Amino acid sequence: MNGPTGKRRCHDMAMIVSDVIMTLVREKARDGKVSLHDLERIATLIGSGSMVLDSAYVHQEEACRKFHQLPKGNVGARSNPFHRLMVRPFEHLLAGDDLVLRRDYLPHYFEFLEHALEKRFEAFERHCRTIIQALMVIHGNNLTWDQFYADGRTVKTLQGALKLLRAYLDGPEGQRVWHACMMRPMGDLPQPSVGQVNHIRQVLLETARGLEAAE
Known part of the structure; x- marks a missing residue:
């Protein structure tokens, strides 16, 4: 709910209320001072509402409702x-302090x-697309990748794919193709x-063994 200035919409609402309070305070001030009694009356007036505040409240309620109705998912069509x-097992190695391989090289991996x-x-x-369609029936546009990854059907799919990958990598052809694809520059x-x-290969093999052991 952050706006372009970094403030939340609720801060805008607070500013409107503050402006109304300060206007009333200035009207009641005598020699720059306001009595406790006048402050209590102002608080009561604010609590009972005013045309200015009623309009602001309605506007804010509509803005918040629209925001909370926006899809929260990140699974694109x-x-x-x-x-x-298939990147999930080593995704943590593509960025941050644990960086091993930049994402730019992923097309070689997909090849x-x-x-x-x-x-x-x-x-x-x-x-995988079928699984996503089934999950979207439940979650709609709020479906996230984490929900997709956690689904039992997805885990089983990863398990099956990595099992095939492991068998391929164990053979001489798989090792040759792995290095032929992965040991290439990418652009600059x-x-x-x-x-x-x-390192990436080892993580894939360890993940495959772990999923097989969990069968």
């Missing part, structure tokens, strides 16, 4: 849910996934180091 799901999963890649993508960015791509 044109998003790629399977892409996002690897298409090699590894082949036709199943599109099937996984369709399945240099080629990632072996340590960087191996």
